[in-house]
Amino acid sequence: MKRLEILKTYKLYIGGKFPRTESGRFHAYMSGKKHVANVCRASRKDFRDAEGSARSAQVDWWRKTAYNRSQILYRIAEMMEGRKEQFIEELILQGHTKAKALAEVEKSIDRWIYHAGWCDKYQQLFSSVNPVASAHFNFSVLEPTGVVCLVPKPGEALLGIVSMIAPAIAAGNSVIVLCDLKSPLSVITLSEVLHTSDLPGGVVNVLTGELSELLPHVSVHMDVNAIVYAGDDKEQLKSLQLDAATNVKRIIKVDSAELNSTEDPYLIREMSEVKTTWHPIEQIGASGSGY
Amino acid sequence: MLRKSAAYPLPTSSPTVDQVGVIERTSRFTARSIKKESKVQGLNMVLSMIDLTTLEGMDTEGKVKQLCYKAQHLHDAYPGLNSVAAVCVYPNYVALAKKELKGTTTGVASVATAFPSGNSSLKLKLEDVKMAVDSGADEVDMVISRGRFHQGDYAFVYDEIASVKTACGKARLKVILETGELGTLDKVRRASDIAIAAGADFIKTSTGKIQPAATMPVTLVMLEAIRDHYFKTGEMVGMKPAGGISKSKLALHYLIMVKETLGEAWLDPTWFRFGASSLANDVLMQIMKQATSNYQSADYFSID
Numbered sequence: 348m349k350r351l352e353i354l355k356t357y358k359l360y361i362g363g364k365f366p367r368t369e370s371g372r373f374h375a376y377m378s379g380k381k382h383v384a385n386v387c388r389a390s391r392k393d394f395r396d397a398e399g400s401a402r403s404a405q406v407d408w409w410r411k412t413a414y415n416r417s418q419i420l421y422r423i424a425e426m427m428e429g430r431k432e433q434f435i436e437e438l439i440l441q442g443h444t445k446a447k448a449l450a451e452v453e454k455s456i457d458r459w460i461y462h463a464g465w466c467d468k469y470q471q472l473f474s475s476v477n478p479v480a481s482a483h484f485n486f487s488v489l490e491p492t493g494v495v496c497l498v499p500k501p502g503e504a505l506l507g508i509v510s511m512i513a514p515a516i517a518a519g520n521s522v523i524v525l526c527d528l529k530s531p532l533s534v535i536t537l538s539e540v541l542h543t544s545d546l547p548g549g550v551v552n553v554l555t556g557e558l559s560e561l562l563p564h565v566s567v568h569m570d571v572n573a574i575v576y577a578g579d580d581k582e583q584l585k586s587l588q589l590d591a592a593t594n595v596k597r598i599i600k601v602d603s604a605e606l607n608s609t610e611d612p613y614l615i616r617e618m619s620e621v622k623t624t625w626h627p628i629e630q631i632g633a634s635g636s637g638y
Numbered sequence: 639m640l641r642k643s644a645a646y647p648l649p650t651s652s653p654t655v656d657q658v659g660v661i662e663r664t665s666r667f668t669a670r671s672i673k674k675e676s677k678v679q680g681l682n683m684v685l686s687m688i689d690l691t692t693l694e695g696m697d698t699e700g701k702v703k704q705l706c707y708k709a710q711h712l713h714d715a716y717p718g719l720n721s722v723a724a725v726c727v728y729p730n731y732v733a734l735a736k737k738e739l740k741g742t743t744t745g746v747a748s749v750a751t752a753f754p755s756g757n758s759s760l761k762l763k764l765e766d767v768k769m770a771v772d773s774g775a776d777e778v779d780m781v782i783s784r785g786r787f788h789q790g791d792y793a794f795v796y797d798e799i800a801s802v803k804t805a806c807g808k809a810r811l812k813v814i815l816e817t818g819e820l821g822t823l824d825k826v827r828r829a830s831d832i833a834i835a836a837g838a839d840f841i842k843t844s845t846g847k848i849q850p851a852a853t854m855p856v857t858l859v860m861l862e863a864i865r866d867h868y869f870k871t872g873e874m875v876g877m878k879p880a881g882g883i884s885k886s887k888l889a890l891h892y893l894i895m896v897k898e899t900l901g902e903a904w905l906d907p908t909w910f911r912f913g914a915s916s917l918a919n920d921v922l923m924q925i926m927k928q929a930t931s932n933y934q935s936a937d938y939f940s941i942d
Contacts, residue, residue, distance in 0.1 A: 398933070
């Protein structure tokens with residue numbers, strides 16, 4: 348007798364758990380004419396739950412040492428390497444050629460390594476000691492923005508998503524990834540990788556669903572600090588910007604193609620806030636260092 | 639409204655509790671659908687039932703003052719909210735809280751009797767109660783001697799509650815069973831019956847210092863004890879779950895449980911309270927969510 352294949356249920360990733368959407372809705376994902384999987388269509392309440400766990404996870408994530416965050420990002424790369432074949436297979440199901448799929452997976456793994464390196468280094472690069480005209484030692488350091496909602500460009504399956512998550516969590520944020528239903532498979536597999544990489548639950552949450560349905564709730568949520576938008580829909584971006592005024596959340600527009608092709612740490616800075624400290628000092632003598 | 643000390647003799651036995659049935663029943667309370675208007679009303683009711691609590695070793699005068707201010711100004715951005723029922727503090731802060739809340743409807747509750755362990759002599763415990771009452775406490779929260787209870791010395795527990803009740807005078811007495819240390823639902827029922835017979839105005843689940851604190855099954859068993867007492871004597875006793883109730887949804891589940899176990903008469907701060915510190919903010923955030931239709935952030939509410 349032929350063995351029945353056990354198909355994976357592609358679920359959401361919220362607070363370190365893999366729940367189905369509370370709404371019970373799903374999307375039948377087709378690869379060509381083949382029904383590959385039923386993918387959750389997340390609801391507003393799923394987002395509310397994801398935001399809650401992101402908020403509570405963020406404090407502890409930022410409290411870890413930069414060195415430890417770096418180790419965990421490196422571990423994610425290691426775990427991904429071990430599941431390379433699965434990622435390639437899924438990318439092919441989502442319309443990639445074999446060669447392109449392999450290249451994208453390898454680049455994604457390298458992207459983790461790249462940002463793992465930055466975890467304990469971006470602070471040195473972006474912080475500053477500022478010259479001021481008074482008896483103060485004035486310095487600026489970066490702190491995470493907080494809960495950041497990532498909206499990859501619809502159709503981005505892996506690299507475009509990793510390139511957003513990695514700098515966001517390297518900066519000490521916790522994130523909610525809102526993934527469109529065009530190519531939702533590999534991002535869920537990615538969340539399984541995150542789950543087994545010592546990344547605390549809630550630091551990354553993954554929701555798959557209709558962006559047009561979810562974004563209006565995201566943009567007025569008072570407890571979301573920033574939205575990183577990689578899509579091309581100008582109308583959508585504009586309404587995000589208007590709604591975001593309710594709690595003055597940051598809307599950061601990134602270009603997906605540029606994000607995929609270049610490696611740089613500047614998105615870490617975009618997803619951070621600058622804290623400047625004025626520390627009184629005693630001026631000894633007319634010249635020389637005051638501190 | 640004030641009950642008598644040693645109102646009824648020590649009950650010789652208590653009914654046994656069907657644990658599976660209780661858990662099954664409580665799970666039903668969490669499956670009710672509450673529509674928007676009822677939800678807003680329920681949330682406002684929850685606010686009026688909260689005993690805003692700070693019981694930490696690190697409490698300061700400033701903290702108590704801030705708590706009293708919060709009791710009166712839950713969220714000034716939204717006018718017309720209920721204020722909380724009482725603030726709950728240690729005895730040495732009662733006078734201060736009383737002064738801060740002068741001229742308001744918010745009462746002052748004080749823990750006493752060697753809270754939270756209750757391990758001390760009766761003499762010292764009564765001194766403790768006297769201190770709270772003399773400072774002006776409207777309500778006293780006592781703990782039972784769990785050690786003696788486990789030894790089977792029910793008469794001791796009963797006598798102690800009755801003496802404390804006498805010492806309370808005009809203050810209402812809440813008796814904390816500390817159910818997290820009692821172990822079984824049968825023992826929770828037994829302790830509830832003893833406390834009610836000895837003259838408790840309220841029975842209360844926990845100190846908030848021990849896990850698990852208030853749970854729905856434990857609260858249901860205590861509500862049933864109150865209900866049975868009411869059927870037998872026509873006398874109402876209050877209920878206060880405390881500790882671990884920090885989400886509005888759960889608080890609404892508790893209200894449903896009270897309504898369906900005891901009836902509407904108990905849906906009043908005179909007869910039902912929540913002992914909580916962070917619940918108020920969550921309720922406020924839900925009320926604002928209903929008012930603005932946006933999910934809220936703790937950044938815009940007072941610090942607990």
